[in-house]
Structures are given as C-alpha cells and as structure tokens.
Amino acid sequence: MSAMGIGVEMIVAIIAAVITLAIFSYLLSDNLLYRWALALLVGGGTGFAFGAAMHYLLTWLEEGWQQTSVVGQVVYGIPVLLGLLLLFKSVPRLSPLGNISMGFVLGAGAALALAGALLGTLLPQVLAMSLPPDPTTTALINAAIVIAGTLAALFVFSPMPAYDAVEERSRPLILWLRRLGRGFIAVALAVAFAGALTTALTLMVERLWSLAAFFSKLIPLLGG
Amino acid sequence: MFKRILPTASAILSGLIVLGGLLFPGYAPLHAARLLVLQWAMIIVAFAFILGFLNLLRVHAYRVGRRHKGWFTSLLVIISAVGAAALVFVEGPTGPWSRRLLDALLIPGEGALLALTAVTLTLAAIRMLRVRRGVGGLLFAVVLLILLLGNFPYLPHLGTAAAWLREVPAMAGMRGLVLGVAIGIALTALRIILGLSQPHSD
Numbered sequence: 001m002s003a004m005g006i007g008v009e010m011i012v013a014i015i016a017a018v019i020t021l022a023i024f025s026y027l028l029s030d031n032l033l034y035r036w037a038l039a040l041l042v043g044g045g046t047g048f049a050f051g052a053a054m055h056y057l058l059t060w061l062e063e064g065w066q067q068t069s070v071v072g073q074v075v076y077g078i079p080v081l082l083g084l085l086l087l088f089k090s091v092p093r094l095s096p097l098g099n100i101s102m103g104f105v106l107g108a109g110a111a112l113a114l115a116g117a118l119l120g121t122l123l124p125q126v127l128a129m130s131l132p133p134d135p136t137t138t139a140l141i142n143a144a145i146v147i148a149g150t151l152a153a154l155f156v157f158s159p160m161p162a163y164d165a166v167e168e169r170s171r172p173l174i175l176w177l178r179r180l181g182r183g184f185i186a187v188a189l190a191v192a193f194a195g196a197l198t199t200a201l202t203l204m205v206e207r208l209w210s211l212a213a214f215f216s217k218l219i220p221l222l223g224g
Numbered sequence: 225m226f227k228r229i230l231p232t233a234s235a236i237l238s239g240l241i242v243l244g245g246l247l248f249p250g251y252a253p254l255h256a257a258r259l260l261v262l263q264w265a266m267i268i269v270a271f272a273f274i275l276g277f278l279n280l281l282r283v284h285a286y287r288v289g290r291r292h293k294g295w296f297t298s299l300l301v302i303i304s305a306v307g308a309a310a311l312v313f314v315e316g317p318t319g320p321w322s323r324r325l326l327d328a329l330l331i332p333g334e335g336a337l338l339a340l341t342a343v344t345l346t347l348a349a350i351r352m353l354r355v356r357r358g359v360g361g362l363l364f365a366v367v368l369l370i371l372l373l374g375n376f377p378y379l380p381h382l383g384t385a386a387a388w389l390r391e392v393p394a395m396a397g398m399r400g401l402v403l404g405v406a407i408g409i410a411l412t413a414l415r416i417i418l419g420l421s422q423p424h425s426d
Contacts, residue, residue, distance in 0.1 A: 012324050012327050015328040016331075016332035020332050020333075027343060035297050036300055039300040040300055040304045041330070041337070042305075043300065043308065044329045044333075046277065046280055046309075047306065047307065047309035047311075047312070048317070048330060050309045051309040051311065051322075052317040053270040053273040055317065056266075057267065057270040057271075079264035079265075082268050082271075083268050086272060086275065087271060096227045096425075100230050100231050100234050103235035103425075104234045104268060105238075105269060106423060107234065107238035107239035107240075107416065108238040108242045108262060110412070110416040110417050111240070111246065112246075113410075113413045114243060114409070114410050114413035114417065115242075115247070117413070118410060122403065122406050122407070125403055145392050146392060146399070148396070152396075153396060184396050184397035185397045186364045187393040187397050188396075190365075190367035190368045191390055193364075194367075199338075200345060201339075203342075206335065206339075207335050210332070
C-alpha cells in the first residue's frame with residue numbers, strides 16, 4: 001500500500017469496478033459511458049493480442065538470428081519471408097504477392113480442419129451412436145430416438161433441390177421427416193439457449209458479487 | 225503466377241504435409257514436417273496480426289483526424305490499443321503489468337459484457353415468441369421452461385424431464401447439426417487441399 005493507502009491492486013480493483021459499472025449502464029440505455037468502456041475493451045483486447053503475437057515473433061526472430069547452419073537459417077527464414085510477403089496485402093497493386101502466404105496458411109488450416117472434422121467429430125459422433133453393451137428396454141428406446149432424431153436432423157440440411165409446396169405435398173415422407181428433424185433441432189437449440197442463459201446469469205452474479213466485494217473494501221478506506 | 229498458380233501450389237503442399245502428418249503419425253519425417261509447417265503458419269499469422277492492427281489504427285486515426293462523429297471513442301481505441309500492445313510486447317503476456325491489464329480491464333469487461341447477454345437473450349426469446357407463433361416456437365418455449373425450472377431442487381419431476389430432454393432429443397438434434405457442420409467443413413477443406421477452391425486468390 002502506498003502512503004495514500006491505495007496500492008496498485010486497489011487501483012486495479014477501481015478500474016475493474018468502473019468498467020463493470022460502465023458496461024452495466026447499457027441496461028439503462030445505449031450511452032456514452034458504455035461506448036467508451038467498449039472502446040477501451042476493444043483497443044485493450046486487440047493491443048494485448050497484437051503485443052503477444054509480436055512477443056512470440058520477436059522470440060522466433062532471435063532464435064533464427066542465432067542459427068549458424070544454412071539449414072537452420074532457411075527453416076527460420078522461410079516463414080519470415082512469407083510473412084513479409086503477406087504485408088504486401090495492404091498495397092492494392094502488390095497484394096497478389098501476399099496470396100502465396102495466404103495459400104500456405106489456408107492449406108495448413110484446411111488440413112487441420114479436415115482431420116479435426118473426420119477424427120474429432122464424425123468418427124466419435126458415429127461411434128457414440130452405438131448401443132450400450134447390456135441395454136435395457138428404456139436404453140433401447142432412447143437409442144432409437146437418438147438415431148432417428150440424428151438422421152431426421154441431418155435430413156433438414158441435406159443438399160436437395162428446394163421443393164415447392166405442391167411437390168412437397170406429393171412427397172409426404174420427406175415433408176414429415178423434415179418436420180421431425182426441425183423439431184429435434186428446436187429442442188437442441190432450446191437446450192443450447194438454456195445453457196447460454198444459465199452461463200450469462202452465473203457471470204452476472206459473479207460480476208455483481210465482485211462489485212459488492214469492491215465496495216465493501218472501499219467504504220472503510222474512505223472512512224465510512 | 226502470383227495470383228493463382230503459386231498460392232494454390234503452396235496451399236496444396238502445406239495441406240498435404242499437415243494432413244499426411246496427422247493421418248500417419250507413426251512416420252517420423254512426415255510428423256516432423258507437419259510440426260514445422262504448423263509453426264511456420266503460426267509465424268505467418270503473427271504477421272497477419274500486424275496487418276490487422278495497423279488497419280484498426282488507420283481506420284480510427286482517420287475518424288479522429290476528420291473529427292467524425294464519435295471521434296473521441298476512436299481516440300480511446302487508439303490509446304488503449306497502442307498502450308496495451310507496447311506493454312505486452314515489452315514484458316510478454318505473462319508479465320506482472322500484463323496480468324494487471326487483464327485483471328483491471330479485459331477480464332471484468334468481457335465478463336460484464338457476457339453477463340449482459342442474460343438480458344439480451346431473455347429479450348430475444350420474448351421477441352421470438354411474439355413473432356414465431358408456430359409449433360417450432362412453442363416447442364422451443366416449452367423445452368426452455370422445463371430446462372430452467374428443472375434446475376430447482378423442489379421440482380424433481382421436472383428435473384428428470386429436463387435430464388431426459390438433454391440426453392435424448394437434444395442430443396439427437398445437436399448430433400445431427402454437428403455431423404452436418406463437420407461434413408460441410410470436411411468438404412470445404414478437401415476442396416482447398418485439392419486446389420478446387422481458391423479463397424486465397426480472391
């Protein structure tokens with residue numbers, strides 16, 4: 001604590017409380033205080049991410065600078081060269097030079113996404129639909145509902161030509177499968193919504209609690 | 225050449241190396257090449273951050289310079305962005321002042337913004353019930369009500385119903401959605417790796 005009785009941690013707590021109150025002021029109306037808090041948050045967040053990225057980049061460049069072998073210098077030099085090419089994206093006439101770097105990143109990202117979709121989502125989700133080793137009648141019924149619901153929900157997004165109303169009536173099975181799928185999706189979205197709402201309410205309680213804790217510390221300091 | 229051929233070749237090469245390394249983790253040279261390509265991609269993304277950051281500063285500096293409406297808000301964005309960037313760049317993201325920046329501004333601010341979504345989500349749900357009065361809207365509302373009331377310990381039957389809704393029909397709907405999204409991602413990624421789609425050259 002400093003001579004005035006307010007240390008660095010107290011200043012951190014004051015700023016946190018002011019930012020929280022400014023953002024909560026949006027509940028009254030869209031006001032200037034809220035927008036200033038948002039501006040600080042956007043700037044601070046972007047600056048933090050940029051600073052962290054530059055710190056990482058500087059570490060990489062330092063390591064590259066210490067390389068004595070040609071192979072080592074190439075390994076460290078290629079991404080820097082590709083990165084510098086990417087900066088040409090900001091100059092309209094030279095922006096095609098940055099496409100090579102964009103292609104490199106997109107290719108690597110696409111491969112990660114493909115492997116993640118196949119090994120991390122499709123395979124585990126399909127395997128999870130298998131029956132338990134010793135199923136009861138209830139478990140069997142539940143498993144049948146899950147399989148039917150999954151297929152019906154998939155059917156809603158199947159890449160089929162858009163049916164007009166008359167054609168849809170002539171194919172009642174498709175119509176009912178899609179309706180059933182939409183029903184399952186509505187239930188899934190309601191569960192996701194309830195989860196998001198519960199999380200947001202928990203955060204609201206946490207923020208209000210931290211405000212109460214801050215004021216309970218501040219009042220004795222002010223001599224109240 | 226720079227517009228199509230080299231970018232596509234670069235995408236195919238990096239994509240095949242990463243995919244090969246993931247699918248054949250036992251083959252050591254491919255595994256090492258995958259790690260190297262991913263590390264290079266991260267370095268290139270760090271350069272992309274420079275572009276994004278400079279663009280943010282350029283846009284807001286223009287608004288401040290021309291005294292556009294809300295110029296002071298833009299000035300706050302510039303000051304906080306440059307200040308935070310300088311701080312984190314000098315002492316790293318885990319330094320004591322960087323942590324204080326997180327504790328004072330970013331964590332409470334983002335927490336408060338997320339807390340606000342409780343209100344906006346409730347308002348959105350009420351508006352949806354006003355606009356969509358069909359079976360889907362009704363089903364959504366009934367399920368939501370059961371799930372929220374099911375959290376109360378005094379209503380055990382609703383709790384059981386909520387658990388069943390979560391574990392059976394919601395699981396089915398979510399699995400259908402997730403499988404659909406995963407198939408879409410896999411197809412799009414495959415098109416990029418095979419060079420059929422070239423978003424990098426647009």
